[in-house]
Amino acid sequence: xxxxxxxxxxxxxxxxxxxxxxxxxxxxxxxxxxxxxxxxxxxxxxxxxxxxxxxxxxxxxxxxxxxxxxxxxxxxxxxxxxxxxxxxxxxxxxxxxxxxxxxxxxxxxxxxxxxxxxxxxxxxxxxxxxxxxxxxxxxxxxxxxxxxxxxxxxxxxxxxxxxxxxxxxxxxxxxxxxxxxxxxxxxxxxxxxxxxxxxxxxxxxxxxxxxxxxxxxxxxxxxxxxxxxxxxxxxxxxxxxxxxxxxxxxxxxxxxxxxxxxxxxxxxxxxxxxxxxxxxxxxxxxxxxxxxxxxxxxxxxxxxxxxxxxxxxxxxxxxxxxxxxxxxxxxxxxxxxxxxxxx
Numbered sequence: 001x002x003x004x005x006x007x008x009x010x011x012x013x014x015x016x017x018x019x020x021x022x023x024x025x026x027x028x029x030x031x032x033x034x035x036x037x038x039x040x041x042x043x044x045x046x047x048x049x050x051x052x053x054x055x056x057x058x059x060x061x062x063x064x065x066x067x068x069x070x071x072x073x074x075x076x077x078x079x080x081x082x083x084x085x086x087x088x089x090x091x092x093x094x095x096x097x098x099x100x101x102x103x104x105x106x107x108x109x110x111x112x113x114x115x116x117x118x119x120x121x122x123x124x125x126x127x128x129x130x131x132x133x134x135x136x137x138x139x140x141x142x143x144x145x146x147x148x149x150x151x152x153x154x155x156x157x158x159x160x161x162x163x164x165x166x167x168x169x170x171x172x173x174x175x176x177x178x179x180x181x182x183x184x185x186x187x188x189x190x191x192x193x194x195x196x197x198x199x200x201x202x203x204x205x206x207x208x209x210x211x212x213x214x215x216x217x218x219x220x221x222x223x224x225x226x227x228x229x230x231x232x233x234x235x236x237x238x239x240x241x242x243x244x245x246x247x248x249x250x251x252x253x254x255x256x257x258x259x260x261x262x263x264x265x266x267x268x269x270x271x272x273x274x275x276x277x278x279x280x281x282x283x284x285x286x287x288x289x290x291x292x293x294x295x296x297x298x299x300x301x302x303x304x305x306x307x308x309x310x311x312x313x314x315x316x317x318x319x320x321x322x323x324x325x326x327x328x329x330x331x332x333x334x335x336x337x338x339x340x341x342x343x
Contacts, residue, residue: 012159015039019160021133032164033234034126035134037118039157040241041102042138044075045083066109073247075113078105087139090132096122099131116240157245161203161238177202177276182209185274193223194271199259201228201252204239206274208246226250227265231258 019035051074055063062068066076079085081102089098099121107113121131162179186209198206207226214221226243229252230236236256243250253264 012156015138015156016160016163019134019163021130021137033118033238034121034131036157036160036238036241037103037121038099038134038138039160040117040245041081041086041099041106042083043245044106045077045081045086047074048077049082075106075244076109078109081105083139086135090135090139091129092132093128095128095132095135096126112244113240116237118237157242158205158208161205161242177205179205179209181276182206185276186210186213189272189274191224191272191274192217192219195225195227195268196272196274197265197268197270198228198275199273200275200277201230201239202235202276204228204242204248204250204252206276207243207248207250210272210274211246211248221248227252227268227270229253229257229259229264231256 019031048069051069051072052063055065055068069076086095086098086102089095100119103117103119103121107115107117120126182205185206190213191210192214196207196210198204201207207228210224210226211221213219214224226248228239228250230239233256236252239250239252243252251265257264
C-alpha cells in the first residue's frame, strides 16, 4: 500500500469533524460505536452502490442478485438499508430507527456480520437532530471517489479509533495500541506468510498493520491467515468491522472471550504471535489461570527470531513454564522480540 498522503489525512479529519458533531454531552466511549458504525454503514453502502450501478448499466437484471456482490467480497445491502433511505430520514425523529433497521437487515443478509453491527441509534439519549446532521455530512462525502475506498475508509476508521483513544486516555488501552508500537512489532516479525495470531486483538490493529507490511513489500496478503480474540464485547465488534472494511477475512472466534479462560482457538498452531496485552490489570484471574502466563520461544529459519516474556512486566508470581507443544504453537505471550543471540 502506498504511503498515506496529506489529502487522505484531510479526508479523515473531515470524517472526524463530522463525528464530533454528535458528541454533545456523551462520553467518547458512548458515541464511539455510533460514529464507527456510521462509517461502516456508509462504506458498505458506497461499495454496494458502485457495483449496483455497474450491473444496471450492463442491463442483464442482476442488480439485486446477492451472488453478484458476495463473489467480489462486497456486502449485499437490502433496499431498506441503503444510504439513500437513511439520508431521506436524516431530519426526522425516526432517523435512529431507520439506521437500526438498516443494521439489522444487513446482518440478516450477511452472516459474517451477524450480531456485530451497532443497533442503538434509536435510543432516547442520542440527539436525533445532531445524528441527522452527521448523516448529512456523510451523504456529501463520496467515499468511492478518493482512490481505493477500502484504503480510504480503513484509514478513516483507524484515524477515528486513534482519536477516540486520545479522548478516553488510559482506558483506551483495551481497544487501541499506538501505531508506532504495532508497526515495530510487525516489522520485527515480518509476517509474510502463515498463521498470525493476537490473543488480545483489541480493534485489530496488529492485523491491519500486517496487511500493510505485506503490501508495502509487494507480498501476497492471501498467504497469511488471521486469528484472534478479545474479551471485551464492544472491542470485539469494532475489530470485526475494522477488518471487514479492510477486506481482511479473520477468525476472531464466534463471540468475545477471555483467552485464558475460554480459548477460541485451542488447536491453532500459529507462525506469528503478536500482542499488546493489558499487562497492568490486577484482577485478571491469576488463581484460576494457575499462575503467570506461559512463556515460549519461537525460532524462525536460521534461529533469527525469539519471543520471550518481558522481565520488566509486573506479573503475579507463579511457575515459569515453557510451551509443551513446541515451537510454533499458539500461546499467550507478551510483545518482546530480539534478533540473534540466546534467550
